Amino acid sequence: MAEITADQVKTLRQATGAGMMDCKKALQEAEGDVARATEILREKGLASAAKRAGRSADQGLIDSYIHFNNTVGVLIEVNCETDFVAKTDRFRALVKDLALHIASPAAPIYMSREQVPQDVVDQESKIAETQAREAGKPDTVIAKIIEGKVASYYKDTVLLEQPFVKDDSKTVQQLLEEASAAVGEKVAVRRFVRYKLGEEGI
16 A cells, blocks of 8 residues: 655645545545545545535534433534525434434533633643653653643544544544535534533533
């Protein structure tokens, strides 16, 4: 398999607007051929997904999920651009899957990493640095260790960065990008709240 460089991924991302992981996978499939990778992304409908990001999505659905034992409940709003798409079976199934994901043990706290308070990020960074120093790690690698620990925290707590509960080969963000490509509209989670018996809602 051809080695894929960061510059190749960046070039393809700029040309197509597709996500970084999608670009990398396409380049691997195309054995490093950027032109072929671009075709692969277009065939999958991913090349234009990012171009929809600036569109207004004020239609959609609010749905709920209650766990079978009535101890966990979720309310979620997922938006698209038109009422037509909102009424499709595919969109409704997507909303239900997202509600199920939030109700699962994945239990996201934030929508995106931008919503994570800076003091929380600082605290996670401080903990990672303390652990690295106590383990005797050299100063030259501590910054990388902190970066990795913070990225892991995002993966654990941020909805868009979590592996999708029904298919952990993709993140929730990638799931939304695929849905957007399939329906030809911007698709986005606007907000959610998760209730667990005896705890405050998130």
